[in-house]
Amino acid sequence: MSKPLTTAAQLAPLPFETRLQLVRETVEARISKTPTTNPAETRARLWVRWINANVLNVPQGQGVAA
Numbered sequence: 001m002s003k004p005l006t007t008a009a010q011l012a013p014l015p016f017e018t019r020l021q022l023v024r025e026t027v028e029a030r031i032s033k034t035p036t037t038n039p040a041e042t043r044a045r046l047w048v049r050w051i052n053a054n055v056l057n058v059p060q061g062q063g064v065a066a
Contacts, residue, residue, distance in 0.1 A: 023050050 014022075027046045031039050 019054075023047075 027043055027050075030046060031042055034042065036042050
């Protein structure tokens with residue numbers, strides 16, 4: 001069996017600012033590729049999903065109580 005290419009110990013976490021920049025670029029790329037009548041709604045939905053999953057640790061399909 002072959003060795004894994006990387007292990008968890010070899011992966012360094014990215015700084016939060018770098019992660020935000022990567023998400024911003026990905027969100028804008030998805031909006032530009034997807035025909036939509038309301039890009040602001042799509043942008044907000046994508047950001048909320050990322051924040052819920054990566055900042056608030058909310059499982060997919062569940063909301064945050066206001």
